[in-house]
Amino acid sequence: MSLSQRFSYTNETNEPVRLLLEPWAEQYVIQHGQKVDVLVTITEEASDGVIEFVQESDMLIIYAYTGTVISLSTNGKELPPDTQIG
Secondary structure, eight states: OOEEEEEEOOOOOOSEEOOOEEEEEEEEEOTOOOEEEEEEEEEEEOOOOOEEEEESSSEEEEEEOTTEEEEEETTOOOOOOOTTTT
């Protein structure tokens, strides 16, 4: 059995915000005014842990742990990681 929880994040800054998923190092760019749904699924294999959200000036970092699956969507469509970020 797995447990899922959905969170919503809206970039209300005037600049794009980088969203980083750890420990996978997947990066996304959230544009000004863009709303993103974050779906966190905790599987049976999950260790005890805490999902951490850390906001920096130009970046939101989500720290997960073994056994969690995180997916992002906007307007009902899955958001692919941005491969252009260096």
